[in-house]
Amino acid sequence: MKLKILLILCLLTTAAHAQFVTNSKRVADVYFQNKEYYAAAEYYKKALQISPDSSGFFIPFGFENKIKEESPKKDDYEYSVFQLAESLRLYKNFTDAEKWYALANEFTNPRYALSPFWYGVTLRANQRYDEAIAAFQVFQRKYDLKDEYASRTKTEIASCQFALFEVSHPRLFRTAKLKNDINQAGSNYTPLQTGNNFYFTSSRPVNTSGKTQVLSDQRNDAKVSKKQSPYVNAIYETSGNPLTETISIKKIPALAKDQETATPAFLPSGKVMFITGWSAKDTRKIYQLNSAAPAAGSAGWSAPAELGSNVNIKGFNAMQPSVTKNGKYLIFSSDRPGGFGKYDLWYCAIRPDGSLGQAVNMGSTINTAGDEEAPYYNAKTKKLLYSSNGKVGLGGFDFFESEGDFDSWSEPRNLGYPFNSSKDDLYFTPLDDNDNEGYISSDRESLCCLEIFHMKREFLGINGAIIDCDTKKPLENVVVTLDDSLQKFKFTTGKDGKYSFRVNSNRLLKITAERAKYFIKTLSYSYDQLAQKDTLFSEEICLTPFEPEKPIVLKDVLYEFDKADLTELSKGKLDYLYTILIDNPDIDIELSAHTDNKGTAEYNMDLSNRRAQSCLDYLVTKGIPAERMTSKGYGLTKPVAPNQFSDGKDNPEGRAMNRRTEFKVLKK
Numbered sequence: 001m002k003l004k005i006l007l008i009l010c011l012l013t014t015a016a017h018a019q020f021v022t023n024s025k026r027v028a029d030v031y032f033q034n035k036e037y038y039a040a041a042e043y044y045k046k047a048l049q050i051s052p053d054s055s056g057f058f059i060p061f062g063f064e065n066k067i068k069e070e071s072p073k074k075d076d077y078e079y080s081v082f083q084l085a086e087s088l089r090l091y092k093n094f095t096d097a098e099k100w101y102a103l104a105n106e107f108t109n110p111r112y113a114l115s116p117f118w119y120g121v122t123l124r125a126n127q128r129y130d131e132a133i134a135a136f137q138v139f140q141r142k143y144d145l146k147d148e149y150a151s152r153t154k155t156e157i158a159s160c161q162f163a164l165f166e167v168s169h170p171r172l173f174r175t176a177k178l179k180n181d182i183n184q185a186g187s188n189y190t191p192l193q194t195g196n197n198f199y200f201t202s203s204r205p206v207n208t209s210g211k212t213q214v215l216s217d218q219r220n221d222a223k224v225s226k227k228q229s230p231y232v233n234a235i236y237e238t239s240g241n242p243l244t245e246t247i248s249i250k251k252i253p254a255l256a257k258d259q260e261t262a263t264p265a266f267l268p269s270g271k272v273m274f275i276t277g278w279s280a281k282d283t284r285k286i287y288q289l290n291s292a293a294p295a296a297g298s299a300g301w302s303a304p305a306e307l308g309s310n311v312n313i314k315g316f317n318a319m320q321p322s323v324t325k326n327g328k329y330l331i332f333s334s335d336r337p338g339g340f341g342k343y344d345l346w347y348c349a350i351r352p353d354g355s356l357g358q359a360v361n362m363g364s365t366i367n368t369a370g371d372e373e374a375p376y377y378n379a380k381t382k383k384l385l386y387s388s389n390g391k392v393g394l395g396g397f398d399f400f401e402s403e404g405d406f407d408s409w410s411e412p413r414n415l416g417y418p419f420n421s422s423k424d425d426l427y428f429t430p431l432d433d434n435d436n437e438g439y440i441s442s443d444r445e446s447l448c449c450l451e452i453f454h455m456k457r458e459f460l461g462i463n464g465a466i467i468d469c470d471t472k473k474p475l476e477n478v479v480v481t482l483d484d485s486l487q488k489f490k491f492t493t494g495k496d497g498k499y500s501f502r503v504n505s506n507r508l509l510k511i512t513a514e515r516a517k518y519f520i521k522t523l524s525y526s527y528d529q530l531a532q533k534d535t536l537f538s539e540e541i542c543l544t545p546f547e548p549e550k551p552i553v554l555k556d557v558l559y560e561f562d563k564a565d566l567t568e569l570s571k572g573k574l575d576y577l578y579t580i581l582i583d584n585p586d587i588d589i590e591l592s593a594h595t596d597n598k599g600t601a602e603y604n605m606d607l608s609n610r611r612a613q614s615c616l617d618y619l620v621t622k623g624i625p626a627e628r629m630t631s632k633g634y635g636l637t638k639p640v641a642p643n644q645f646s647d648g649k650d651n652p653e654g655r656a657m658n659r660r661t662e663f664k665v666l667k668k
Contacts, residue, residue: 041087047080092448094125129160163394166417172458173419189450191439198238201262203231233260265321274321284319285312326379333373341369365409374426387426396424462501469542481512506530518543522583551662564610596655597636597643608633
């Protein structure tokens, strides 16, 4: 069980020295100040007289009333409840944290004013999005400050609304957690596939031979003693396919005493490796190692060399190096000065001799007031994939994708569900040149820790043909555009008129076909039409030819006898013209009505004018701007067939042809 495995601290308290504390709340505070949140939670439970339980725990009966009592212990109870909730949240146990924030919401002491905010965060992490929105709205009403939390609340509400849609409209990705020893005790993250080697970082346990460590609370001069954490971050290498159940894993030995390492990255040659390294209380730094003979260094690598001040600035963190596939740039995450938020993405040019240029911030399109981490750039597709917790998303860190060339970037788009989850999703490594398959890290199925998942994009095939509506023959040189609201793909038909797309999207797809001297036609497909399909065989799309100023008859547009009112059937026929006008926003038209020769010329002219105006008025009610259309009646002046036969007898069929409604495209 993950929490049992994560019981990383063997807690020892002693009364041998006066500075060492035994009071559970004070012990918990020391651990909390030292960011040992699991241990802190265990001791806050003791302070609340709750037995530790590695698999979660319930709130005792009557506990809520107990903490509301007006007694000297009330303040201690409220403090411990809130701190317990904080500790649980900070080691990502959102399930239990939610219960304790729910209690803290009732506290009136201003020091717990953030309880409703964090309650909303835990509800969101537990995928209870509607309840999370309600909690954030309560926080908005109660919270008067205009600070970071007020701003974050708006983003959190938008994220919950986004998540509700995403979860109900899954995108075309398939993810599965690795079922082998890669996902062991502790966190497992930063997958990296390079050649036939698979690397990852893990905080799995190591033998510490009973060494102890003293932690102190600088505020109260309190101390506790604990065994050193047996969970140490280190880089591991696997041989064999990571998807198989049985694999061989070996640890890359520590490169310096008491140093933890993570996030390996390699130059394309494989002879230079970059890593993140740190010791207990040091800032994170990026180091470079060069390939060497096995005797020269650990596992065939030279001793690590700390990168210069263009990357590592004293007092600030630099971490998560990533080398672009073409070997031209080193990208990393840092909280160094000059950024837009907490951790920003930066890059350095890699010169031909292997030296690094000055670090450049990747700009406000990529970076936010939050954290941007775990970059990966594919020089072939010119796409940057990275994680951010500063944008609207499903929760925690989400994957975002942006296209660019380091001079400019497109607006990043969230890759949606199930690529992203309600928790943290970071670190992508591909298995192919187009990034259609690879590995990611996520704690979506864990109570606390990152694990490694296999990811594969799925595709929807869209095939069809374009024909001439009149001749029914295939049309070549038709530009067919597929638009999924986020990106566009184009295809030009050949002599067979056929087109074909393969897209990683099932969202509101729109197909547009364009050819000179033909009306543009657009077809739209909803998510419900596409959700259960892997191939969409579109019906043949026929395009209608036209010439400017050449009338086109609108068949079956009829009126009541001797009136200008459109019948319901006629309105349906006019919808055909409405669709043309919607699909072809750059054209203007003339609507015209014609009569036979029954009645006087003056009467027929007036009747046809009123009928043409009725057509225009109907299209205006549908939303077509009136300035794109003119209406004109021609009465009996432009017959297209004889009203009488040559012997003077009536010609009913000819009269019917003359009683018509037409439109023509006006020249610009």
